[in-house]
Amino acid sequence: MHASVLITFFIFSFSTVAALPDTISKVKPAIVGVGIYNKLATPRAQLLGTGFAVQISSSSRSNIVATNAHVVPAKLVKDGKTQFVVFVGTGKNPDVRTATVLTRDSKHDLALLRISGNTIPTLGLATNTVREGEEYPFTGFPIGAILGLYPVTHKGMISSITPVAIPARNAKELxxxxxxxxxxxxxxxxxxxxxxxxxxxxxxxHPQSGKVVAIVNKVLLKSTKESALTNPSDITYAIPVKHLQQLINNTL
Structure with missing residues (x-):
């Protein structure tokens, strides 16, 4: 009996691990960089965060991108040259698309954008229940795009389902x-x-289906914002995808 359970668990675990490389390959074309662009500036492009094309209908392609509300600039320099854009593709010369903000949900730190040009591959939104102890990958541009646009994938376990406020030792730190x-x-x-x-x-x-279960929106800092790169906390927070689905339903 115990041997049967162990064999079943091993087969399930192996199939999940084996599926991940294929899933990443399917996910990456939908991942975009979100930032600003000025062809006369140095550097011309500034990456502010990550986004992904969202499946809106039965079509597997779309020009609707989801990201965090805090990634979208509150205002741009009005010089007639600086544009809010989305970077599509990978490498040193990604396609630069102008982006329009359709809506923001500041409470849940989400935003929907519409990008110019042809539609791109999308990611579907999951409806399954996420449980503590499950492992999920996430893909984006963690440290910018100085050397080009190259998506990076990390993986983490859902260690807790917790209220949105960042933990603090006392109320004065909130x-x-x-x-x-x-x-x-x-x-x-x-x-x-x-x-x-x-x-x-x-x-x-999801490591097998590639459907989105959440959107990364912040990390726990050990000290200053500058320490996020040099001394990361290994604690990341993500917004459940149901809030993105609600935003889509209310907007499109």
Whole structure:
């Protein structure tokens, strides 16, 4: 009996691991960089975060991109040259697409964009229940695109399903925004994975189906914002995908 259970568990675990490389290959074409672009500036491109094309209908292609609300600039320099854009493709010369903000949900830190040009491959949204102890990959651009646009995949376990406020030793360490959230908090996923500022907006997805279960939106800092790169905490937070689905339903 025990041997049978162990063999079944081993086969399931192996199939999940074996499927991940294929899933990553399918996911990467839907991953985009979100940033600003000025062809006369140095550097011309500035990556602010990650996004992904969302499957809106039965079509597997779309020009609708999801990302974090905090990735979208509050305002741009009005010089007639700086554009809010999405970078499509990989390598040193990605396709630069102008982007329009369709809507923002500041409470859940989500935004929907419409990009110019042809549609691109999409990711579907999952409906399954996420449980503590399950492992999920996420793909994005953790440390920018100085050498080009090359998506990076990390993997982490859902270590907790917890209220949205970042833990603090006492109330004095909580910001006004966090104190407001504590009055009516929603639940987010905490992963034991290392994410970086550029991962904001990265999809967290099922390792076999590639369907999105959450969107990375922040990391727990050990000290200052600058330490996020040099001394990461290995604690990452992600917004459950149901909030993105609600935003899509209310917007499109």
């Amino acid at each position: 910001s006004v925004k966090q104190l407001k959230q504590l009055k009516n908090p929603y639940m987010v996923y905490q992963l034991d994975a290392t994410a970086y500022p550029g991962n904001s907006g990265s999809p967290v997805y």
